[in-house]
Amino acid sequence: MTEVILPTNQKASMEKARPNTSPTRSKVAVLHTRPSSVLEDIGNVMAMADYRAHLPNDLATLLKINISWQHYYPACSTTPWQFEGVIKRLQSDGYGELIPIHNGTVVVDPIEGAKNNKHKIVEEKYGLESVFLDFPPARWIPYHPKTKMLVLDKVFPDGFEIPEMFAGKNVVHLPTMKTHVFTTLTGAMKNAFGGLLNNNRHWTHSVIHETLVDLLKIQKELHPGIFAVADGSFAGDGPGPRAMRWHAKNLLLASADQVAIDAVSAKIMGFDPMSIKFIRLAHEQGLGCGEIDEIEVVGEDIAGINWGFTNSENTLASHGQKLIYWGPLKRLENFLLRSRITPWSFIASNIYHNNYWLPLIGRRRVRAAMKTDWGKLFQSY
Numbered sequence: 037m038t039e040v041i042l043p044t045n046q047k048a049s050m051e052k053a054r055p056n057t058s059p060t061r062s063k064v065a066v067l068h069t070r071p072s073s074v075l076e077d078i079g080n081v082m083a084m085a086d087y088r089a090h091l092p093n094d095l096a097t098l099l100k101i102n103i104s105w106q107h108y109y110p111a112c113s114t115t116p117w118q119f120e121g122v123i124k125r126l127q128s129d130g131y132g133e134l135i136p137i138h139n140g141t142v143v144v145d146p147i148e149g150a151k152n153n154k155h156k157i158v159e160e161k162y163g164l165e166s167v168f169l170d171f172p173p174a175r176w177i178p179y180h181p182k183t184k185m186l187v188l189d190k191v192f193p194d195g196f197e198i199p200e201m202f203a204g205k206n207v208v209h210l211p212t213m214k215t216h217v218f219t220t221l222t223g224a225m226k227n228a229f230g231g232l233l234n235n236n237r238h239w240t241h242s243v244i245h246e247t248l249v250d251l252l253k254i255q256k257e258l259h260p261g262i263f264a265v266a267d268g269s270f271a272g273d274g275p276g277p278r279a280m281r282w283h284a285k286n287l288l289l290a291s292a293d294q295v296a297i298d299a300v301s302a303k304i305m306g307f308d309p310m311s312i313k314f315i316r317l318a319h320e321q322g323l324g325c326g327e328i329d330e331i332e333v334v335g336e337d338i339a340g341i342n343w344g345f346t347n348s349e350n351t352l353a354s355h356g357q358k359l360i361y362w363g364p365l366k367r368l369e370n371f372l373l374r375s376r377i378t379p380w381s382f383i384a385s386n387i388y389h390n391n392y393w394l395p396l397i398g399r400r401r402v403r404a405a406m407k408t409d410w411g412k413l414f415q416s417y
Contacts, residue, residue, distance in 0.1 A: 064293070065335050067336060091260075103139065105389070126208075202258050228255055249317045300333060300338065
């Protein structure tokens with residue numbers, strides 16, 4: 037295994053930009069928004085979270101887009117206004133090289149997703165050239181973490197690879213506020229899952245919470261600056277990240293602390309952040325702050341907010357996966373998900389979500405969402 041070697045100037049930039057491990061109190065900005073002002077509001081919520089103090093502007097910045105489905109579904113993937121608002125603010129503040137990052141999964145086509153979720157339109161508007169990690173010229177190389185891993189060294193005993201281009205660049209994560217059948221919610225920490233691990237990332241699902249903590253450790257080794265802007269214009273609850281119920285919640289979050297922004301998101305959704313394993317583990321390992329009372333929340337008062345979201349529901353697909361990862365089929369995990377017959381699970385998931393759930397349930401919900409002000413904004417792109 038070889039290690040990523042950083043140029044001297046990038047090493048120096050990374051040393052001066054270690055705010056993620058600073059003892060200062062973690063700050064999360066929360067801002068109410070509306071379609072008519074959302075682009076400006078995104079820039080404001082970034083400023084409220086002091087983003088410039090955490091992202092060196094003399095380095096390239098990766099914009100890590102979240103694609104949970106190649107089809108458009110409210111709250112499922114990075115919104116075009118979220119993407120555009122971040123680009124506008126970064127460019128206006130002198131951040132020169134911005135690189136949109138897309139990744140697919142074994143069940144998600146990233147190129148189709150970039151088109152259907154209007155990301156491609158935004159990139160063309162601002163003259164940005166996207167990178168699809170699943171295709172050349174993106175290159176994956178072996179990586180040996182300097183920090184002790186919780187599980188990745190066990191899941192991948194022969195080593196694993198990361199995108200070569202990630203080292204020495206800032207990263208801004210663009211998650212949405214939604215629940216997840218495996219991790220309770222999917223936010224800033226989960227957004228690194230698609231970018232830092234290759235198509236065998238599903239091998240980690242049985243230890244997904246520990247994996248997210250390991251990936252945050254790796255991010256802190258790779259990136260001089262880490263930031264996140266979470267979109268809650270539409271938010272989703274239920275069996276996420278795809279088969280959810282959408283809600284227009286009109287909220288934006290921003291922070292340089294990936295643990296803290298996920299903790300605040302969890303609290304707003306109605307969950308106890310420290311009861312969520314990946315948040316608790318990351319907090320205990322000093323990777324960020326998961327205790328709400330220890331986080332400086334600026335902007336909106338979140339004390340009385342509780343959306344009452346739930347992740348206790350399952351789809352047929354997630355129920356089957358849980359039987360394999362944590363249930364009576366656990367002993368068959370390697371045979372079912374790491375052998376020549378593994379594609380059966382990808383095919384089953386696609387049939388369920390794309391050929392059953394979306395036509396019979398999802399499209400009706402999308403049509404209803406398009407009648408809202410946020411839906412009209414989406415159609416305007």
